[in-house]
Amino acid sequence: MALQYKYVAVPNLVEIRDLHFSYDERSILSTLNMDFPRGKVIAVMGGSGSGKTTVLRLIGGQLQPQAGEVVVDGQIVHEMENKTLYQMRRKMGMLFQHGALFTDMSVFDNVAFPLREHTNLSEELIRDLVLMKLHAVGLRNAAQLKPAEISGGMARRVALARTIALDPQLIMYDEPFAGLDPISLGMTANLIRKLNDALGSTTILVSHDVHESFLIADFVYFLSGGKVVAQGTPAEMMVSTDPYVKQFVNAEPDGPVPFHYPGTLLADDLGFGAHA
């Protein structure tokens, strides 16, 4: 009897194990372990330079780790052939920090781009799908505008529509709330949660925005210096006594994360150090 292979879905869509990543001598991530269960919204939070965006790029296979592994849907990303990697990316959507819209295309064509590249749908059907996606982000009537004619916040919403154009299994958002006005911010946060639930997808949300992220996330990781320093549900994080989490959640200027980049003292630079 011929062997029959049965596809068994692993509970975590993405798993990160003992991951090390550095740019030349500069270490970005070290001994990182994270799990991203299917169907959940997972927020990855941390200060600037903590390695949040690098995690997304490693999951997407745009960077290669020096050690450890990123496993997506049971497959190790950095061991994939180029063809397999591109097949995996078809199931992913990523919203870039600044939108990354194609500036030579209209808003409509930007959202239609993945549909035209990966499907054989008729132009009529593509039109309907694109308008529905744009309607979801409130920009259906801006379809014919060019990216240069819309604001930064609107560009982010168009990019969001493009990210979900193919109803991806894994959606990664890199700072989706940055630069949005309060109305768009609330709407975007709601949309991220609703999309995750409606599509049955898994969401990785990289953000600084504590309030909005805690509202929609099922689980939160806090990164600092390329390591997970705290993790738990938003409710657990709100009452956490961990100094890093407390400083971040309450936006305290003093704490384990210094405001000033490490180096010499101001008094020394101004020449007062000798008199002190």
Place this chain on the structure above:
Amino acid sequence: MIVVFLTTIGRSVREFVTNLGLATRIFFAVIAASGGLLRRPRLVVSQIHFIGNYSLVLIAVAGLFVGFVLGLQGYYTLNKYGSEQALGLLVALSLTRELGPVITALLFAGRAGTSLTAEIGLMKAGEQLSAMEMMAVNPLQRVLAPRFWAGVIAMPVLAAIFSAVGIIGGYIVGVKMIGVDEGAFWSQMQGGVDVWNDVANGVIKSIVFGFAVTFVALYQGYQAQPTPEGVARATTRTVVIASLSVLGLDFLLTALMFS
């Protein structure tokens, strides 16, 4: 002192070899990614239109002026030997064999080449290429390959236009302004220009220059640092490297073809 000097030389050689290897890899990757364009020729056609629009007026005006100068200089020299009847031949041979392909390639590098580098560099800086990769679309196939083949196709067409307009320029100066016999101008040209030895070799040169200039421009854009200074430096490098490549290749091709 000697150690520092040797280290600098070593580092430069290593960087050069690394870049050469990377460029070769990307070149073959672009060629390998070009198969998909047969199913979507529209991508190449729109780029030919784009690149042609960029360069056509410049090429035509430059061709006309070069033709004017060739008419004047040619007449000055030929007149000394009483051979001004051969002015048409001199103008046509100079343009088809040498000036047409070379000057077109240099102008193409300065006009369309810099534009391609800046476009790709800014796409990289704006994370558009990364976004494309994450949408499972290979930027080499979707962005670089159509532009590459558009440049390779546009170059010989532009060189032909340059030569044709240059001949008209030589005709205006030689025949209409100086008074060289019109019949002699055209008949000497018709009798002396060989389609294979002169015109076809010029076309081959312009195709090779098209490969070189377009690839240099695309490679520099693709490898540019994603910052305003990085894109500016890449654009400058495109002009320098492409121009020197054209002149070096011109010598090699001329030696091979006319030896």
